[in-house]
Amino acid sequence: AQSVTQLDSHVSVSEGTPVLLRCNYSSSYSPSLFWYVQHPNKGLQLLLKYTSAATLVKGINGFEAEFKKSETSFHLTKPSAHMSDAAEYFCVVSGISQAGTALIFGKGTTLSVSS
């Protein structure tokens, strides 16, 4: 069965400093992994996805994530935070579960950015 754990429920950074949002996954085979972002009162937007090609994945708005199979991790990073990055971020694994082929969501990490 697939599962995903976001290690921090809330991360606070200052504008201009690096961002690290941590995600570990569990999968019985090579999964597809995604990061989605949700701004307040908005829908979900895809930031980036990993589908067994390059292990370092670049996404929109300067975000990137590295797939590390040995650590079963898919952490999201950004070199320099911007105020507009304040949002909730979801790590997602695509896999076969009791519900069939489905996207399995982590519980989310709220990113706060202060000036």
Added chain:
Amino acid sequence: NAGVTQTPKFQVLKTGQSMTLQCAQDMNHEYMSWYRQDPGMGLRLIHYSVGAGITDQGEVPNGYNVSRSTTEDFPLRLLSAAPSQTSVYFCASTLIGQGGEAFFGQGTRLTVV
């Protein structure tokens, strides 16, 4: 290109009332799903469909019904609303297969009083 369209955006129901949340996609995706989002819980799968005429239960299906008569539409029905169903609901459309990213509607904020 509209993507995934969900209606309504907001709804208030009284306990025991029924209603249908509408979802339509224009990307010809076979896979559609409904999620509910509650604080600190992420998104949990309610029901999903892998094509017209085929539906199945997700993680939290109780109190909800779905049908899939066409590829485009996947409505979610609340049979008898309960306060525990107060939540934000998202419809998603996905390409089947590994790497299929989901496209989400804008969400429906439902309050049951």
